Amino acid sequence: MTTATSEAAPRQKLRDDDPDANLRMNPAKVAIGIIGMVVIVWALGNMFLAFGYYPEKFGSKIVIGVLAVIGGVGGAAALFYFLNMFVEGLPRRLSEGLIPYAFVLPGLALVTLMLIYPTFQTVNYSFANSDSTAYVGLQNYRTIFGESAFWTSIGNNVLWLLIVPAVVVGLGVVVAVLADKLSATGEKVAKSLIFLPMAISFVGASAIWGLIYAYNNPGQAQTGLLNAIVVGLGGQPQTWLAISTAKLNSILLMVILIWLQVGFGMVLLSSAIKGVPEDTIEAARIDGAGEFQIFWKVIVPQIRGTVITVFVTVFILVLKVFDIVYVTTNGSYGSDVIANLFFNKLFAASEAGQATAIVVVLLVAVIPLIWFQIKHFKDEEAG
Amino acid sequence: MARSLMKDGRPRSPFSIVTMVVLALLWTIPTVGLLVTSFRSRDDAATSGWWTALLNPFSQSWTTSNYEGVWNGQDFGAAFLNSIVIAIPATIIPIMFAAFAAYAFTFMNFPLKELFFLLIIAVMVVPIQVAFQPMLDFLGPNGLGISGQYMAVWLLHTGFGMPLCIYMLRNYMSTLPRTIIESAKIDGCSHYQTFWRLVAPMSMPAIAAFATLQFLWVWNDLLIAKLFLNSENVTVIVALQKLLGTQGQGQELLTAGAFISIIVPMIVFFSLQRFMVRGMTSGAVKG
Known part of the structure; x- marks a missing residue:
């Protein structure tokens, strides 16, 4: 906190003294911000594509995992850093209006890409054929x-x-x-x-409960807990998951x-x-x-x-x-x-x-x- | 009335004690059965129930060969590594994006804010199945061509976890004292600095809560892993599902495989239970 205060205080002062600060653009910040974002997106995109196309070049999967964590987290942080620098470099009035979107839109864009766009596309596909190449009207619903x-x-x-x-x-x-x-x-x-x-x-739980519902032929020892209880009480073993009654x-x-x-x-x-x-x-x-x-x-x-x-x-x-x-x-x-x-x-x-x-x-x-x-x-x- | 009292002075309730012991046993027995069976030889497991081994522990031949068999023979070793490589980035990356968005939703005012946030709340409930066919196209050979790779799965989990993460972090951030944020602004901190130096560290409890839940979801997920990973990159859950599909032989390997798949979530659970509870009580709806 204290360092932030001492660093930032002169800048604040400068702004107050300078009546044009609201209108002036800082071209260096804008340029570095744009270049930084482009470089980060380009580098991350290539790194991830390289993981996809040439996984063998990285030696082992652990290397890929570590690089992905660093790239993903560091990349996102750097992206936000340059985005912030770009917006701050713009004239102050514009910058204050844009900063909220710089913070919100990356997350919202991912939600849009992964959930909102697919929702509409799914509705669209539901009127198309089995490989989504031609419309078939209501045929799928029928x-x-x-x-x-x-x-x-x-x-x-x-x-x-x-x-x-x-x-x-x-x-x-x-x-x-x-x-x-x-x-x-x-x-x-x-x-x-x-x-x-x-x-x-759910898969692990199904494996666990498989041991409870297991069935062996009558006469054999029942290894499933439920059948063991049923047989112990004088009943017949059942194939539980096949009973639809x-x-x-x-x-x-x-x-x-x-x-x-x-x-x-x-x-x-x-x-x-x-x-x-x-x-x-x-x-x-x-x-x-x-x-x-x-x-x-x-x-x-x-x-x-x-x-x-x-x-x-x-x-x-x-x-x-x-x-x-x-x-x-x-x-x-x-x-x-x-x-x-x-x-x-x-x-x-x-x-x-x-x-x-x-x-x-x-x-x-x-x-x-x-x-x-x-x-x-x-x-x-x-x- | 000779009702005994507990240390804190409340009366002991025999009914509660008996019922809770029975329930706790019922809830534990299935998992114990799995653990015991995973250490029994194939013949033992096929000819007697696991509880006989527990009643007679010394007349049993205990073995770890199931674990060796499933780790090497069924590639659970590789799958285990895949699960880790998938789960860690898929937990951390959405937090980065969501934390910035949550900051803006909490501390900034801007046009369309209300609409954007209602959108986030609405998509929390949308079933993720809507995404599969469009995303198979988008990430597949005719689109980005990354379907089958880790990256596809990271992206999907990031997108699907995002609404809940934004929602949880925003709820938490709105409980933070606004005066601190305002004094940082007066000190000349930009929003970016305020976020990193103040809000992100103060939001750690909520971040940890979401991280715990998201890690468990990603680790335990079958659908996305099955549809979007090729056979080299499958997770332990997919490997276990394949093992469940093979009938008859390999029963003894199945239990060891299942235990391998649940050991990491269990460790996470026991060490981070506190955060998990907090995450759940702050709303854990996920579509």
């Missing part, structure tokens, strides 16, 4: 809406959406409330253990996601519950309310906002659930979901038109959520 696989997937997605977010919120609240009643150490350990699966990938296989897959996500719900809900003022609970207790009544009538209304946040976040995640289904059943035995159907249309069947049409269906489904997000944000800003 095809997917005419396939029973699509409607099975929609049905399964609805089931996932009805069950998983609600169970995550419910279990999250139960765990948060009960953990709150444990000793400090007990609470910490219990919460860590339940939170831990959050770090595990009552959507059992889908529900067993949902268990994996619930196992992964309860920790997330618990963490948010727990901090909300701890934020409930003690005196509101105490007042209810004095009025003779039981623990159960206190929970429903005092605590729940005060954590409503967090409950909705957890619900919506898990809802968005479930809407696009893919990995778990893909690596376990890949949609067979009536367990397909929309994101897996999309992936197989795009990757296995190379039907870009139909795949993008499926994404458009997903997009339509998230429109209410976009509205919700914006409303939520505006409420928070206002409150």
